[in-house]
Amino acid sequence: MMNEKFIDNWTIQLKKTILPLLILNMLKQDQLYGYLLIVKIKECTGFEITEGTIYPILNRLKEDGWLDSKWVEQKTGIPRKYYILTPDGNNMLKELNVNWNSIIKNINSQLKYETE
């Protein structure tokens, strides 16, 4: 029971930490609006996230200067707010990806060692 709780909390924290990285990587490929971004995250990762949690992260990334946004009118009359990776965001993302790959590589080698 205690283990399940610990694993749940650990998984939630890990997902929270990874979300900005995922968002930036997805926006590197294409400009996306909030809802589509959430759909893509769910499709790619299988994360069951409270959709509202994405918006504070987008807001923070925008305030930090890594993202920009623009409103695009739609035929339906309900405009979409598209998020765009800025040049600064792109540079930071490159560093983040290098660090991420390095961490994963190191952890995986350690996990392999532990299970041998």
Added chain:
Amino acid sequence: MKRSDFDSIEAYKIYANYIAQVNDIISMLPKDDVLDIINEIDSHIYESFICNKPIISEEERIKTVICNLGAPQSYLKPVIAERQLRKAINKYNILGILRGIFTLLLTGGQYVAVILAYLFILSGGFLVIAKVFYPAKTGLFIEDGNFIGLGYLAQINTEAIELLGYWLIPVLIVSCVIFYFFMTFILKKIMGIKIKLNLKNRRI
């Protein structure tokens, strides 16, 4: 979304009630920010609503959409507090700073030391007023060359001496103003460091 986007009046009521909650929470923000947030949530609800399976009723669909989005205060309060605090710091607006810090305290439990410093500044203002109404009991007191206290003392020894007299008022006003600008400058730096730390944390 408009009433005409819904066939069911109950579904529209659920939607309108949610938007009204959002409006209440963000009403203290500038109009442009309110419009931006409302439009984004509206857009999210619309996109999610039309993508949900039409085999279930509109009422069920809108409930699912809102449930997935979560309670508005859970995701909007941190955003609001930080926007308020940044604007207040840039304008050196003490009430805005206090309001922003209090909201962040409620949502994140941070900035305790900063809020204590601002309360110290406010207590300086209180002493200025106390000096006007209770001049004998308010001031910088010493006894036999030893410091007794700075402030309002309800009981004072007959041997205690108040050093500053009415000079206390300009001294406090100048000190508080200097301390206020210093603290706000420090807070600006803290916010800057926080952004850098966030970035660093992402790199760890």
